[in-house]
Amino acid sequence: MCGIVGCVGSDDTGRIVHQGLENLEYRGYDSAGIALTGETLTLAKTAGQVDELTAPRSADATAGIGHTRWSTHGEPTETNAHPHTDCTGEVAVVHNGIIENYDALKTELSEQHVFRSETDTEVIPHLVEEQLADDVSLLSAVQRATQRLDGSYAIAATAAGHDGIVVAREDSPLLIGHGDDATFIGSDATAFVEHTDRVTYLESGDIAHLTADDVTIYNGGESVDRPTDTLDWDAEAAGKSGYEHYMLKEIHEQPRALRQTISGRIDDLAIDVDLDVDLPTEYLQSVEEVQIVACGTSYHAGLYAKELLETYAGVRVTVHIASEYEFNGERDPWRTLVLAITQSGETADTLSALREAAGAGARTLALTNTLGSTVTREADDTIFIRAGPEIGVAATKTFVSQVATATLLTVHLGQVRGTLSSQATTEFLESLRDLPGAVQQVLDREPTIERAAETYADSEAFFYIGRRTGYPVALESALKLKEISYDHAEGFAAGELKHGPLALVTPETPVIAILTDGTAAEKTVHNVKEVESRGAPVVGVTSEPTLTTDVDTVFEIPACGPLEPVVANVVLQLFAYHVANEKGRSIDKPRNLAKSVTVE
Ligand code: F6R
Numbered sequence: 001m002c003g004i005v006g007c008v009g010s011d012d013t014g015r016i017v018h019q020g021l022e023n024l025e026y027r028g029y030d031s032a033g034i035a036l037t038g039e040t041l042t043l044a045k046t047a048g049q050v051d052e053l054t055a056p057r058s059a060d061a062t063a064g065i066g067h068t069r070w071s072t073h074g075e076p077t078e079t080n081a082h083p084h085t086d087c088t089g090e091v092a093v094v095h096n097g098i099i100e101n102y103d104a105l106k107t108e109l110s111e112q113h114v115f116r117s118e119t120d121t122e123v124i125p126h127l128v129e130e131q132l133a134d135d136v137s138l139l140s141a142v143q144r145a146t147q148r149l150d151g152s153y154a155i156a157a158t159a160a161g162h163d164g165i166v167v168a169r170e171d172s173p174l175l176i177g178h179g180d181d182a183t184f185i186g187s188d189a190t191a192f193v194e195h196t197d198r199v200t201y202l203e204s205g206d207i208a209h210l211t212a213d214d215v216t217i218y219n220g221g222e223s224v225d226r227p228t229d230t231l232d233w234d235a236e237a238a239g240k241s242g243y244e245h246y247m248l249k250e251i252h253e254q255p256r257a258l259r260q261t262i263s264g265r266i267d268d269l270a271i272d273v274d275l276d277v278d279l280p281t282e283y284l285q286s287v288e289e290v291q292i293v294a295c296g297t298s299y300h301a302g303l304y305a306k307e308l309l310e311t312y313a314g315v316r317v318t319v320h321i322a323s324e325y326e327f328n329g330e331r332d333p334w335r336t337l338v339l340a341i342t343q344s345g346e347t348a349d350t351l352s353a354l355r356e357a358a359g360a361g362a363r364t365l366a367l368t369n370t371l372g373s374t375v376t377r378e379a380d381d382t383i384f385i386r387a388g389p390e391i392g393v394a395a396t397k398t399f400v401s402q403v404a405t406a407t408l409l410t411v412h413l414g415q416v417r418g419t420l421s422s423q424a425t426t427e428f429l430e431s432l433r434d435l436p437g438a439v440q441q442v443l444d445r446e447p448t449i450e451r452a453a454e455t456y457a458d459s460e461a462f463f464y465i466g467r468r469t470g471y472p473v474a475l476e477s478a479l480k481l482k483e484i485s486y487d488h489a490e491g492f493a494a495g496e497l498k499h500g501p502l503a504l505v506t507p508e509t510p511v512i513a514i515l516t517d518g519t520a521a522e523k524t525v526h527n528v529k530e531v532e533s534r535g536a537p538v539v540g541v542t543s544e545p546t547l548t549t550d551v552d553t554v555f556e557i558p559a560c561g562p563l564e565p566v567v568a569n570v571v572l573q574l575f576a577y578h579v580a581n582e583k584g585r586s587i588d589k590p591r592n593l594a595k596s597v598t599v600e
Contacts, residue, residue: 002082002096002594004174005191006065006156008164009182009212013064016182018055020191021066023238025050025589030076032068035083035092036061041160043092045081049589062212063165065156065185067094070594073102074118084122086129087113090160093128095121096187097172098599100151124149128157138162139209143218146170146207152348152598156185164211169202172598173346173374176200176208176215178228183210188370188596190389194235200226201372229372238389245587247392247484251573252443255436257387257397261404262432271425272415273408277381283363284416287337290315291362293322293353294341295597297395297479298402302341303472305406308562312428313410314419323600325353333361340366341406343390343398344596345373352600354378367405369398383409392588393595394484396573399476400439403566407432431561438560438567445555446574452539452553453578460508461488463536464572465497465527466565470519473565477512477572484587485580494527507535512572515542516557516564522547539575541568 003024007016017034025032032053033045038060046053050068067082074080083092099105102120105127109115113126127148131141142157152171158164167174167185177184177192177199184192189199200215202208203226208217217224243249265273290309292302299321306317322340327333338357342350345368354375358364366379369387376382387401411428414420420428456462462481466474475491482489492501494513505511511531515521525547528538532550540548543559555571557564580587 002070002187003068003191004065004094004096004154004156004185004187006063006158006165006167006185006210007182007192008063008210013061014055014057016195017064017066018050018053019194020184020186021050021053021068023190023193024068024187030069030071031078031081032066033081033083034064034066035085035158036064037092037158037160037162038062039161041085041090041092043083043085045078047076047078047081062163063158065092065094065158065165073120080117080119082121084117084119084125086125088129091125091128091132091157092159093121093125093155093157095124096154096598097152097170099123099149099153101149105148124155124157128159132159138166139207142166142168143207154187164209166207166209167202168207170204171374174202175372176202176210178215183215185210189231190238190391193231193233193238197231197234198228199231199372200228202226203377232371233389238391244581245392245577247394247396247587248577250390250392250397251570251577253388254397254400254570255440255443257401258404258436258439260386260388261401262408263386265408266429266432271422271429273411273429275383275408275412277365277383279365279381281416284413286335287315288335289331290317290337290339291357292317292319292339292341293325293350293357294319295322295347295349297399297476298341298343298350300472300476300479301399301402301406302339303475304403304469304565305339305341305410307469307472308407308410309413312420312424313413314417315413320353322347322353323349325356327357327360327362336362338362338364340364340375340379341402342366342375343369343385343387343395343402345370345375346596346598348598348600351375351378367402369401391595393590393593394480394587396480400566400569403563404432404435407563427561431563434560435563435566438558439570441558442567442570442574449555449571449574450578452555453575454582455553456510456537456539457579457582459487459510460506461490461504462510462512463501463505464489464491464512464514465494465524466491466514467494467520467524468518469562469565470494470514470516470521470524470568473514473569473572476569477576480573481576481579483590483593484576484585485583486585486591487579494524497527498530502530502534505531505534505536507537510537510539512539512541513551514565514568515540515544515547516568517543517559518562519565541571
């Protein structure tokens with residue numbers, strides 16, 4: 001969840017690395033640093049955000065590495081910020097991941113080396129220093145140092161008087177960007193996207209040496225070839241395009257993201273979908289249970305997928321918070337499909353659940369947004385949600401694209417298993433085709449949503465209620481509000497209110513009710529009455545105005561079949577955004593959070 005960037009071969013390295021850190025700030029932003037090397041090493045660090053870091057200058061710099069941090073070991077101080085250096089001040093290392101045996105290594109190295117920080121990372125430059133003392137190359141020194149490390153890491157090392165940058169990857173993502181005049185490294189392509197779209201994804205166990213004219217990659221001591229891919233998005237797609245925040249831009253990109261998700265996947269003539277995934281028909285017919293593993297917003301997309309898959313594809317579905325997942329020994333692994341939903345493809349909890357499932361012999365399928373991510377390498381099959389880059393920490397367009405992709409999967413499974421009638425198929429596909437337009441209509445009504453957000457912004461707490469597919473949307477909408485506004489917000493299954501949460505409801509706590517198609521809205525209306533009689537203001541989201549005659553605020557949305565709750569979610573993303581903006585919160589970088597959570 002920290003960000004790494006590096007550059008070799010440019011005479012403007014300091015500025016390029018600084019720019020890369022700005023691009024990467026969404027991965028972590030409590031401290032940052034840059035090291036430049038040529039004949040000497042120049043270092044700059046800050047305990048704040050990247051704009052508080054002055055890019056170092058060095059007349060002889062030929063290589064540079066930078067890091068933006070989200071603390072795991074040690075407070076976010078300047079001393080704990082990366083890059084970390086050795087005793088001589090000539091070796092600099094940046095690192096993402098966790099060195100599990102750092103305590104033992106630190107104790108051993110402390111006899112000869114002086115440690116300054118509280119981080120696990122600092123053992124690495126000292127290990128490299130020990131190896132360089134044997135007069136070996138920087139490549140060999142890093143290679144030998146990594147042999148001592150247990151855990152997950154993406155490392156970039158550079159040293160005064162040594163040519164280029166050496167990088168190593170074990171689990172944590174790292175990729176190389178091939179520019180015309182310079183070569184780059186990044187924990188994701190956002191780090192260098194304005195310089196090149198040609199990338200090489202490193203694999204676990206790879207070590208690479210980057211110099212001004214060459215890139216060589218080794219694995220297990222052997223030189224290996226890794227393919228060069230072309231990114232399907234560019235610097236403009238990763239920029240803010242005039243919006244005040246990435247989150248707002250990404251909310252507005254949802255019609256396009258959804259069109260990309262479904263593009264080419266619906267066969268109108270055959271009334272079928274093509275997910276471009278190799279899941280044999282006989283296997284899908286024999287599946288007894290789909291187990292979904294995911295975290296946060298992706299978990300909510302999983303709950304939505306469960307409703308669809310169980311109802312229309314006739315398969316039992318269990319949804320697991322990934323960090324709590326264990327493969328149930330009573331299930332037949334051959335008849336269990338484990339579906340990992342993760343926009344980043346790098347979430348440690350989700351990867352660990354996936355590994356547990358694979359270890360038990362289950363077939364695994366990933367639903368992700370990120371080409372080349374770890375989940376795509378480890379899962380048996382992958383379906384891409386094609387939402388485009390998402391920079392804001394709060395997931396928005398990836399949620400709607402995850403649900404749209406799960407809908408395509410439901411249609412495919414329902415057809416293969418013979419549980420989905422042609423009428424239901426047509427209804428689903430129509431709902432999918434209508435979705436981008438319906439979302440656009442909601443976006444066009446943003447000023448109304450903004451005004452309502454201003455009205456309710458000072459409330460004590462916000463409660464969201466819904467049933468069926470309205471329930472995951474209630475959970476997701478509450479998550480969005482709490483993470484960016486820091487207000488207390490909770491989602492409930494509407495029927496559960498009277499079993500406890502109703503005690504929290506007062507005239508100071510608006511209740512937001514999802515009253516859309518497919519969510520048993522006529523029942524939820526009774527729960528609306530329960531809270532109204534306790535004096536709570538009610539906000540209703542519906543396509544059916546007769547359901548909301550009594551409520552204080554109505555967000556009317558276009559009818560959109562089984563995916564109508566997704567349209568309601570977009571309304572509530574905007575609501576959350578404007579409540580948070582009214583309070584002047586740091587919307588793209590909420591406190592304590594990071595975009596990609598690569599530790600368990
Ligand atoms: C919330 C949010 C997180 C992520 C969660 C899983 O807005 O973004 O809850 O959904 O950390 O991330 P991925 O989908 O990358 O596995």
